[in-house]
Amino acid sequence: MKKSYTIEKVVLKPVQANKLPPILLVHGAWHAAWCWEVFAQALNQKGYEVHYFSLPGHGGTSLNKASLNDYSLNEYVAFLSDRIDEIQPAPIVIGHSMGGALLQIYLQNKKLPGAVLLASIPRYGTLSLIARIGMRYPRTLIKSILMYKSEVIVESAARSRELFYSADNPVDYRRTQKLLGPESMKILLQLMWYGTFKKIKHETPVYVIAGDRDKITSVPEQQQLAQYLNAKLTIIEGQAHCLMLEPKYKELINYVDKWVKNTVI
Known part of the structure; x- marks a missing residue:
């Protein structure tokens, strides 16, 4: 008997019907739908219909391949495209980190009402990010590469806290670390190469948002990304990589809400 395939998807409907566009949230590497709750x-609560999901092999979404490492970048982008096509009218898409990379690639050929890149993988891919991790945790990175297991990088609660959260974030990082899972090494390696991200051909408004305490990407990389995409840029002070789980997440939502109402609607 063929094994059933499950996709974890969550939809939050607004209390009252309105003219606000729906919003789709796309998580990054090692994370899943839980990070958006x-x-x-x-x-x-701002009135938006909100959709979020888990990528294949993440959270409650099952695999339809033998291993997560069998998934390619194009397959993740196709999975995202399917989720976008399910939503009518077309949503504004918010992509975090690797989710921002998937969104950038999607926009090379397709158009959206709007796109928000949160602490996204920058224009030149993940090479600088991996180098940054390697300088901070050289043995961990070498072990991850030799074992061909990306989850080695986030298997320590203390390390995941350092990578993803600001020092004063009261989040229960031990609990969130247990929710982290493996990531496709094939995709992480594909994202290393310059040329993965090309100019967005269609006129989709783009908003780049990052934190100035991010240890995965950097403010100069986000500034360069915004300039390359002709996008609005906001840097939130005191916030780290997982902006949606940082103390100022409501401030982040206010930035997004204002941008949508001033730019998209």
């Missing part, structure tokens, strides 16, 4: 509820 609090953020999505707060965004929904």
Whole structure:
């Protein structure tokens, strides 16, 4: 008997019908739908219909391949495209980190009402990000490459806290670390190469948002990305990589809400 394939998807409907566009949230590497729960509820309270999901092999979404490492970048982008096509009218898409990379690639051939890149993988791919991790945790990176297992990087609660959160974030990082899972090494390696990200051909408004305490990407990389995409840029002070789980997540939502109402609607 063929094994059933499950996709974890969550939809939050607004209390009252309105003219606000729906919003789709796309998580990054090692994460899953769970990372959006609090953020999505707060965004929904602003009146938005909010959709979020888990990529294949993440959270409650099952694999339809033998291994997560068998998935390619194009397959992740196709999975995202399918989720976008399910939503009518077309959503504004918010992509975090690797999710921002998937969104950038999607926009090379397709158009959206709007796109928000949160602490996204920058224009030149993940090479600088991996180098940054390697300088901070050289043995961990070498072990991850030799074992061909990306989850080695986030298997320590203390290390995941350093990578993803600001020092004063009260998040229960031990709990969130247990929710982290493996990531496709094939995709992480594909994202290393310059040329992965090309100019967006269609006129989709883009908004780049990052934190100035991010240890995965950097403010100069986000500034360069915004300039390359002709996008609005906001840097939130005191915030680290997982912006949707940082103390100022409501401030982040206010930035997004204002941008949508001033730019998209």
